[in-house]
Amino acid sequence: MSDSTVSTNGDYVNFYQYKGKHTGILGWLLSVDHKRIGLLYLGSMVTFFLVGMTLGFFMRLELWNPGQDIMGPQTYNALFTLHGIIMIFLVIIPGIPAGFGNFFLPIQIGAEDVSFPRLNLFSWYLYTIGGLLAVASLFLSGGPIDTGWTFYAPYSLRTGTEVIMPLMAAFILGFSSILTGVNFVTTVHRLRAPGMTFFKLPLFIWALYSTAWIQIIGTPIIGITILLVVVERLFGVGLFDPAMGGDPILFQHLFWIYSHPAVYIMILPAMGVVSEIIPTFARKTIFGYGAIAVSSIAIAFVGTLVWGHHMFTSGMSDESRWVYSFLTFIVALPSGVKIFNWVATMYKGSIKAETPFLYVMAFIFLFSIGGLTGLVLGSLATDVHLHDTYFVVAHFHYVMFGGTIFIFFAALHYWFPKMFGKMYNTKIANIALAIMVVGFNMLYFTFFILGYLGMPRRYYDYLPEFQGMHQFATVGSWVMIAGILLMFINLFLGLKNGKKSGNNPWGGMTLEWTVPSPPPLLNFKKIPTVKYGPYEYEHYDEVTNNVN
Amino acid sequence: MKYFLAFLISILPLGLTSAVEDKVEVGIEHEKKLGTYLPLDLEFVDSEGYKRTLKEMIDKPVVLALVYYHCPGICSPLLNSLGEVIDKASIEPGKDYKVLTISFDPRENHEVAKKWKTNYISGMTRPISPDDWIFMAGDSTNIAKITDAVGFRYKPDGEDDFVHAGALIMIAPDGKITRYLLGTEYSPFDFKLAVVEASKGISAPPISKMLAYCFSYDPEGRTYVFNFNKVAGTVIFLGVGIFFVVLLVKGRTKKVSKGEENV
Numbered sequence: 001m002s003d004s005t006v007s008t009n010g011d012y013v014n015f016y017q018y019k020g021k022h023t024g025i026l027g028w029l030l031s032v033d034h035k036r037i038g039l040l041y042l043g044s045m046v047t048f049f050l051v052g053m054t055l056g057f058f059m060r061l062e063l064w065n066p067g068q069d070i071m072g073p074q075t076y077n078a079l080f081t082l083h084g085i086i087m088i089f090l091v092i093i094p095g096i097p098a099g100f101g102n103f104f105l106p107i108q109i110g111a112e113d114v115s116f117p118r119l120n121l122f123s124w125y126l127y128t129i130g131g132l133l134a135v136a137s138l139f140l141s142g143g144p145i146d147t148g149w150t151f152y153a154p155y156s157l158r159t160g161t162e163v164i165m166p167l168m169a170a171f172i173l174g175f176s177s178i179l180t181g182v183n184f185v186t187t188v189h190r191l192r193a194p195g196m197t198f199f200k201l202p203l204f205i206w207a208l209y210s211t212a213w214i215q216i217i218g219t220p221i222i223g224i225t226i227l228l229v230v231v232e233r234l235f236g237v238g239l240f241d242p243a244m245g246g247d248p249i250l251f252q253h254l255f256w257i258y259s260h261p262a263v264y265i266m267i268l269p270a271m272g273v274v275s276e277i278i279p280t281f282a283r284k285t286i287f288g289y290g291a292i293a294v295s296s297i298a299i300a301f302v303g304t305l306v307w308g309h310h311m312f313t314s315g316m317s318d319e320s321r322w323v324y325s326f327l328t329f330i331v332a333l334p335s336g337v338k339i340f341n342w343v344a345t346m347y348k349g350s351i352k353a354e355t356p357f358l359y360v361m362a363f364i365f366l367f368s369i370g371g372l373t374g375l376v377l378g379s380l381a382t383d384v385h386l387h388d389t390y391f392v393v394a395h396f397h398y399v400m401f402g403g404t405i406f407i408f409f410a411a412l413h414y415w416f417p418k419m420f421g422k423m424y425n426t427k428i429a430n431i432a433l434a435i436m437v438v439g440f441n442m443l444y445f446t447f448f449i450l451g452y453l454g455m456p457r458r459y460y461d462y463l464p465e466f467q468g469m470h471q472f473a474t475v476g477s478w479v480m481i482a483g484i485l486l487m488f489i490n491l492f493l494g495l496k497n498g499k500k501s502g503n504n505p506w507g508g509m510t511l512e513w514t515v516p517s518p519p520p521l522l523n524f525k526k527i528p529t530v531k532y533g534p535y536e537y538e539h540y541d542e543v544t545n546n547v548n
Numbered sequence: 549m550k551y552f553l554a555f556l557i558s559i560l561p562l563g564l565t566s567a568v569e570d571k572v573e574v575g576i577e578h579e580k581k582l583g584t585y586l587p588l589d590l591e592f593v594d595s596e597g598y599k600r601t602l603k604e605m606i607d608k609p610v611v612l613a614l615v616y617y618h619c620p621g622i623c624s625p626l627l628n629s630l631g632e633v634i635d636k637a638s639i640e641p642g643k644d645y646k647v648l649t650i651s652f653d654p655r656e657n658h659e660v661a662k663k664w665k666t667n668y669i670s671g672m673t674r675p676i677s678p679d680d681w682i683f684m685a686g687d688s689t690n691i692a693k694i695t696d697a698v699g700f701r702y703k704p705d706g707e708d709d710f711v712h713a714g715a716l717i718m719i720a721p722d723g724k725i726t727r728y729l730l731g732t733e734y735s736p737f738d739f740k741l742a743v744v745e746a747s748k749g750i751s752a753p754p755i756s757k758m759l760a761y762c763f764s765y766d767p768e769g770r771t772y773v774f775n776f777n778k779v780a781g782t783v784i785f786l787g788v789g790i791f792f793v794v795l796l797v798k799g800r801t802k803k804v805s806k807g808e809e810n811v
Contacts, residue, residue: 073752073753454735454736455737456738459755463737463740
């Protein structure tokens, strides 16, 4: 962070100005302050996001004409694999919890820091090492990995490309995720401010708490699976390779036992952010607080039992298929509970359609499309036809990108004034959002139609009759990237030249809005005592006047 | 970690023994043969008993399937999938391409080929002219030449059968091998793409790199894997259960006073 972000605000020293044992770059790299670590994460993630986006841009460019345009099939395979690994393991999974969670979890529960600040810094180092290993694997002798981000056996055992290094990267990233999870669970249990009972926690904290449990329970499984693939590649043990009596379906089970719950690691924190933003801009307490809180836990729990729906066409008994299909439909219930409660919160609210709120509206629209098409894939009969087509690609981009990443952007706009004490140009931010939504739908809605017509995923080539739609989607990708770049440039300009935002520009009621922007080192002068629920706007003056 | 290593060491010999047993050069050398040309002077006998050269038959893109007709394994599924994909793909057999099935067992004659032809052609949903899906048999010399030309490696298994892999091979009108569709399941999209490429003579590597092999496979014989899983699963669940009970019984330790965290 440059000096321009430093602001003196009366008699307090904010966490940028605080002089610890180390200064300059070491003041960041060796800081155990949860806010600095959160910003380190955010910086790394935005960088990786731009890398992943560039890879996606080149993939779309290759698909401009049928046949080979700018790259051969092998390069294309490497690109979609890396696009997946970077976006999933380096951006979306750690995204909201490690970035915004680190910054705001302690403040929102009225704590000075997380329970284990050193462990927290260590997780960021693991994350960085994992990221660097993933990038370094590109330059090793075998060439970049081409298995897809799912590393399916037996291909991942046989391909000549460099597999072990990116697997180790994912393994290390997993540890970073587990440690963050342990830290958050402990912090929520042990460091809540006096009076903050579990059912007075902000809903973002509920979401982070549920996510942290999935991280702790699920991630070790992918870690072990990855080690087994490495062992099999090195020693030819024969666990997954059918030629040696192994079972490739076993790999798929082990992989999805983690990776499906990981989908909820990705989306739950985003849902938590939505539950923060909507009451703030509707100036009304959230409708069905308990239902939303419990539905996070319900999603986390049922979400661990549905992994089989990735494997309907891989070879599985009919009983397992309908059970997994049924459970998949059950997960839609808590998600539906959330959507309806959000909409009900807005009913008769006094809505201020400011930038973060508009991002959330875009999210609800895109995520609903993503969620409902998920049911199409969750039903057995339709899945058999749509499996491995662009329909699946469209579905998970609507959920992951239209869901998690759009909320990542919303959170960036919502908490930007709190993190930096400055305000961006809201008009440009809204225009950027509009451009993004148009480009997004041009790009990914076309994928639904292409998939329905039989375009398989992961192909660098296609039949001539699909050319029109592929070109339309590629143009959409340009529009969307233009919107994303405009948004980042606008935020960057806000960081450099933005006006002072004040402590509570949106009129929020959770504890982070009661502390100065940017917050001081230990967040609070005195640990607050909590009397009311997080969104009880009838007590707005009492809560917000009690400024630290 | 210790137990995990112990587990790995205990299963290592299993992996090694099975690796040794399965060392046969069965498969399809698609990397070596892609883009090369078939010798068009090879002669086979069609289901009516007439001798015909490949040159006479390959006048448009040809989908070549190498099977043997009394095969107990993947040959029927392969031909069934081929029939299905011909039904589904939006290209016209006879107009855009032809299908050629050749037995690689020299002991089979044209009468067997005819039986299979009748069976498959009558099973089609999309009507296909008998001239457009040709079933053939051949002598050992011609079989050896064609299997060698496309890189199809197989070996005898018992008295009657063969260990072999399954694939469709796309041949351009000039005899060039343009694509392999490996395995025994084909999507209409891949099939059409391959035919379009063959008609232009463009060769491209296989999309799915998984081969399907034909040998007997006995899931019952591998019960030790499942037993291990059951035992390990029970131990883990019991362990977690006991751990929780211990935590509940012991209760919380003394509360840490707040504000002592290291900053």
